[in-house]
Amino acid sequence: MPENNLNIAIIGSGKWGMNHVKTASFLLGPTNVTVCDTFPGAKVKVDEVSKEIKFTHDLNEIINNNSIAGVIVATPAETHFEVTEKLLLGGKHVLVEKPITLISHEAAKLIEIAEVKSLTLMVGHVLLFHPAIIKLKQLIDEGKIGELQYIYSNRLNLGTIRSEENSLWSFAPHDISIIQYLCGNDPISVYAKGADLVQSGIEDTTLTYLAYPNNVHAHIFVSWLHPFKEQRLVVIGEKGMFVFEDSLKTEKLKFYKKGFLVVNGSVEKFESEYEVVSFENTQPLAEEHKHFYNCIINNTKPLTDGPHALEVLKILEKATESIKSIIKNY
Ligand SMILES: NC(=O)c1ccc[n+]([C@@H]2O[C@H](COP(=O)([O-])OP(=O)(O)OC[C@H]3O[C@@H](n4cnc5c(N)ncnc54)[C@H](O)[C@@H]3O)[C@@H](O)[C@H]2O)c1
16 A cells, blocks of 8 residues: 555644644645544644644544554553554554553553554654664664663753653653663663652652663663753763764764773773764654554554563563662661
8 A cells, every 4th residue: 555545543632642743744645644632622733734634533433434544642641551452443553652551461452452453553662763773773783882781861851840650751761662672682670769859759850770681781860850951872882882962953973982991801991082973864753654654554563563662661660660669778
């Protein structure tokens, strides 16, 4: 099926959902897009993108419309399971926003339904479609920095403060997804701590520590209580290091030939100036959409499939358990 014959629906046209509406309308054409949102005033914003986009308040209209092949779910996380389950049972291919669900056994159920019904279940871990992350993965796989040793991610800002979820659930799914992708492995241990400073019980700042097989380690520091925006990913290997700073305007991805070598039992430092690494100029959300459309058309497995998202969710659950446990070790 060519892309221009593909009809897509988007459920939820809120702050992030509208980005999906604009992207689908641009890539497929507005007449191939239908939006569903329960909020009475939602149509106004959709009309501003194009009056040719169809709109409904009723999810059943999407399910019963046989011309719609794929559906993007951009409703609040607590509704992901219910909405996605209905869509899959109704025979639709689904791209659901991250986190896939709030509970891992519900995510496992969605994966099972999609498998039984041979439907695409993709999850919106959009940073795996970022051209810099794609380049980073390619260079790591080619051996540019040798064996992986340590990865860390800072996602910090004086950002939108939420009351329905903490900074871990709001930001860290992106970082967990990237670290899982770069390591190509699941962690053997997860440990996390957090601080609830603005709202009681909702951590503004969390630090999650992950240990992987082969002595690979990682940490994720996320906060919406921070004086400036920083999105920094550092990847350290035995032969060199990468730094990806999406919050910079230029020189976002750098390679540092730095590290230590053990020569005849003694440790020697090596270091040189950094090199800027270029990457394609593509838009991650548009690439995510194209990937979803291709998976539907060609019946292929998505990169950010259900099992990938389930592992991200299990790590979030383990980190939450760790944050909520009170450890007195002094
Ligand atoms: N991938 C990313 O980078 C990224 C970024 C931001 C948000 N998100 C995710 O996108 C999702 C939406 O976030 P948001 O910030 O746009 O939320 P939002 O609250 O701004 O919008 C949600 C919309 O969904 C509608 N809605 C709620 N329940 C519905 C239902 N059952 N059927 C139809 N419409 C319904 C609401 O009326 C609202 O318009 C969340 O899961 C969030 O985690 C992802």
